[in-house]
Amino acid sequence: MKQWYKNRKSDHFYLKAKKNSLISRAYYKLEEIDRKKKLITKNCSVLDIGCSPGGWSQYVLNKNGSQRVVGIDILPMEHTFDENFEFYNYDLNEFAKIVDIFKSKKYLFDVIISDIAPNTSGNQFSDQTNSYNLSILSVKFIDDFLKKGGHFLVKNFQGEDTEQLYKEIKKFFEKSSYIKPSASDKNSKEIYILGLEKK
Ligand SMILES: C[S@@+](CC[C@H](N)C(=O)[O-])C[C@H]1O[C@@H](n2cnc3c(N)ncnc32)[C@H](O)[C@@H]1O
Numbered sequence: 001m002k003q004w005y006k007n008r009k010s011d012h013f014y015l016k017a018k019k020n021s022l023i024s025r026a027y028y029k030l031e032e033i034d035r036k037k038k039l040i041t042k043n044c045s046v047l048d049i050g051c052s053p054g055g056w057s058q059y060v061l062n063k064n065g066s067q068r069v070v071g072i073d074i075l076p077m078e079h080t081f082d083e084n085f086e087f088y089n090y091d092l093n094e095f096a097k098i099v100d101i102f103k104s105k106k107y108l109f110d111v112i113i114s115d116i117a118p119n120t121s122g123n124q125f126s127d128q129t130n131s132y133n134l135s136i137l138s139v140k141f142i143d144d145f146l147k148k149g150g151h152f153l154v155k156n157f158q159g160e161d162t163e164q165l166y167k168e169i170k171k172f173f174e175k176s177s178y179i180k181p182s183a184s185d186k187n188s189k190e191i192y193i194l195g196l197e198k199k
Pocket of ligand 1 (some may be wrong): 023027056074092115116119
């Protein structure tokens with residue numbers, strides 16, 4: 001763990017985020033994906049699953065335009081944004097409860113992004129299983145809450161189930177692909193799956 005902190009302290013993206021007073025280095029992952037794939041458009045509405053501490057939401061809200069973000073996280077948000085950000089402090093496993101609220105609010109998003117990740121235990125198998133379960137819960141928002149033509153991005157710790165997750169996502173979209181931005185640690189199992197243009 002000590003080594004992890006040491007590595008992080010000299011990490012290019014960590015230092016850059018700190019220098020630019022950004023909430024988290026994760027900001028640069030979404031920035032790169034967006035630069036390549038044009039996910040976040042002017043005035044779009046975004047669901048940010050696993051949004052805390054807020055780097056991805058910050059990226060979306062910082063972009064030119066009047067974007068709106070709804071964020072969900074089991075952890076509270078220390079950072080506060082303006083009225084274009086709405087936060088739901090929920091465990092994603094309370095899926096039915098969240099769905100009821102979202103339906104009553106008539107939410108429909110242009111983009112769903114999910115950087116959700118379990119606490120890691122060091123046991124690769126259980127970390128990947130937990131990651132798969134959270135990623136698949138994120139996928140369950142596509143049907144009811146993503147507009148036709150909308151885009152979807154989700155994180156997953158690569159393992160035996162990743163191909164299955166990819167297949168689940170692929171069927172909703174015109175285009176799908178894996179993507180690993182440069183800010184994502186080369187040694188980590190983290191990968192992102194992208195679905196573009198919901199059918
Ligand atoms: C890698 S962080 C997200 C970083 C964020 N994208 C950013 O840019 O700051 C993963 C997040 O997933 C959240 N998370 C993990 N399990 C969760 C669950 N069961 N329900 C809701 N959020 C969860 C964690 O609390 C954590 O904030």
